[in-house]
Amino acid sequence: MTPEPNILIVDDEAAIRDMIGIALDTAGFRSTTASTALDAHVNIIDQRPDLILLDWMLPGGSGIELARRLKRDELTASIPIIMLTAKTSEDNKVQGLDVGVDDYVTKPFSPRELVARIKAVLRRSTGNLKDKPIRVFDLEMDPASHRVMVEDRAVEMGPTEYRLLNFFMTHPEKVYSRDHIQDQVWGANVYLEERTVDVHIGRLRKALSAASKTGINYSALIQTVRGAGYRFSTRHN
Amino acid sequence: MTPEPNILIVDDEAAIRDMIGIALDTAGFRSTTASTALDAHVNIIDQRPDLILLDWMLPGGSGIELARRLKRDELTASIPIIMLTAKTSEDNKVQGLDVGVDDYVTKPFSPRELVARIKAVLRRSTGNLKDKPIRVFDLEMDPASHRVMVEDRAVEMGPTEYRLLNFFMTHPEKVYSRDHIQDQVWGANVYLEERTVDVHIGRLRKALSAASKTGINYSALIQTVRGAGYRFSTRHN
């Protein structure tokens, strides 16, 4: 992901959105906002925020519904949610726990507390899945240290190439169209020239080729499938 | 699995239906329209569109109701829905997030955005149903990796030969006329010289022959049926 986590603030009161926005900014997060559940959902589909701050009391009572929906959908289930709630009453919390929300902050809260909780939740959630290194022959990707190694030497590449390689290594032995790759690596609903994918594939290949001293060409793992897209595969073309 | 996805536009305003229709047309989609939820429902059962663009604010029954019904019915639940919503104050009626809609587009929208979202949603929904590999003796076709293997070695062939083989392997033991093969492999409404099929059959056979090291000739699976066409069969000619 990006260096600074991207946080979505969902609240119908502009004042609260602004307040939180500033607090997050100061703490080094990026943030976007939405005032309705609908806006929020669109934003989530498009941007895949790293965390969602969700007001419990959205008009129509839709905050909790949104949370439930997000947790049920496979694509969004892993995005942590912190509920903002005015009430301290227990039944709310019980309901929310049901849904699978990650934490609560009760209004009024201090920015300091909010940030602390955000960090805690992020730490928990990012520590989970990402951390296992993937290795193919002597090509190793370690998400924890955000590093790619060939024959135990670091490989230099840009962030986009890193994400690209990461996508491929986590989805081996399958073709992906350029469109698909754009979705996965750049995000859905980002429009780029189709050939842009080619260029980045090229850069990734170059980086991998340059890295090997043993003559094994790791760029061969990234195979062109004419008329279909690209494939990461250990088997021969 | 038609070449162009068929999209149903449901909106009560004719102007909007037309506008969207044109946009989709330009983008290479086919589209049909409905102005009421009832019309839409009939159309959906009839035509099985690949995706539904559904106006949130349909007169009377409202689009949300329809969406909910479709998502509850097992037969239609898998058809992706994109909701068209007015920008403003639908806040109170937002009860329907739960419904399971796949994306939203807020009016007014650009055709470009609409098309981008449609493509993204289609990609997501069709990508899920992974086809299973088909195997005949030591000839294996794996649609996921877009690969043909003979005795565990990759077979090289052009995209057209791949589609051709795919068609045969999914429709074995039946004769198909050259016309029929053209329809299936090149798509309807493409006119080619009839002999073109022969040439590609030839290329496919050559690719299969060249692939085997054990002397088994897999090109024999593609049998000529004089006066009728071709057949893919494991039984002898």
Add this chain to the structure above:
DNA sequence: ATTATTTGTCATCAAAATGTAACATTGCAT
């Protein structure tokens, strides 16, 4: 501010795929 890095797009070149026609071969009816 200046410099370096990264990014997306474009133009260009090279390679692969495609459709067609011409020619060769096969198999069947007589």
Add this chain to the structure above:
DNA sequence: ATGCAATGTTACATTTTGATGACAAATAAT
């Protein structure tokens, strides 16, 4: 066997598709 229609094969011009270097805008680093 003979002739003919159907099919196989080959060569080739054209079209598609992918790779790559160059460049300018955007972004991050100093």
